[in-house]
Amino acid sequence: MARLPDRIGELAKGFVCLRLTRMEDLPPSLWQFDYDMSLAIFFMNADGTLYGRYGSRNGGLKEAERLLSLSSLEKAMARALEIHRGYPANRDSLKDKQSSPLVWKDYPEAWKVLETTSASIRRGGASLCLHCHTYWESIQKKVQKKDEPLPAEFLWGYPLPENIGLRIDTADGTRVKSTISGSPAEGAGIQPGDDIEEVSGQPILSLADIQWALWRAPTSTTLQLGVRRGDAKMTVAIPLSGRWKKTDISWRESSKKMLPALQGALRGRFGFPSLHELEPEEREKLGIPDGALALRLRTSGIARTGLQGGDVVVALDGSSERMSDLQFLMALWEGYPPGAEVPVTILRGGERLTVTLIRN
8 A cells, every 4th residue: 555546545635544464452342344354444533433344355365356456445435535524414324334242242252352362462472463363263262162053143254245146346346236146136126237325224335344234234134225226316125034144264264263163063963074175186086177076084083974084075965066175064064954864975996976974
């Protein structure tokens, strides 16, 4: 951000710009964002009122900037300044932009760990750096119960608009590029070119603001979207229920600490061992395409399944879609109720076999 493009540079004159690179001295009740991101920008009033956020991510290092653009940042800055010009008359519309203690109100021990983690880092000396994702890992560890999955609000963080059927133009940040066929958004009448100006009464500056509102929304709800279509403004109601928040978390740094606990829980439910993805040369040797499932089972923890160490899982319930170990485990955990019979196809000694797992 040292060299600002002309238009962004002009807009930046309306802000007092601060760059924060360390988390240990920041109050977590104020800085609430997706802790697995590489970049988070806050537009705030000096009294601590949050106008909005900028910064989204949905992939590993190679895709870390896929949802970012200078043009969408420029538009978010202009929208923030517009909100600032209307402040404090518009204060009530901003009250849900942040809250304490977030959706963790039912988990006071998780909220407390944010403060204690920060304090322990400070005691360790200035040379230590508290990574943003460390906060999230600490919270997950605190609320994780033995042999149980994390509560949904800790598992599916900051769902993208695609989860409800909205594809947002990354060059704009709030404009609908297209809708997904058969999705709740399409069914509600959202159209390409619509501008999402509000979600649940909150003014929207960017894709990150939409994600925040979706994360805070109840699982079963009717989402109210304030939409501008040309010169007309309207409210569109989108009914939501079920597992619409579910998303890929395998790229998240914080999920790496979750995997061992999840593997342990699944071993209890399925008698299932740990597993890992095949290397490219192993795939080639076995004739498994790059886009197909290929997970090798380790020798430990196998019981009552008919599986053996060294087996290669190539299909789950008939689907050979490629998944990481965490994605595979989550598909087993989330997709099948207790008592369900789950067919798993394996390669063993060059032979293709199907083994049935039973969900306890």
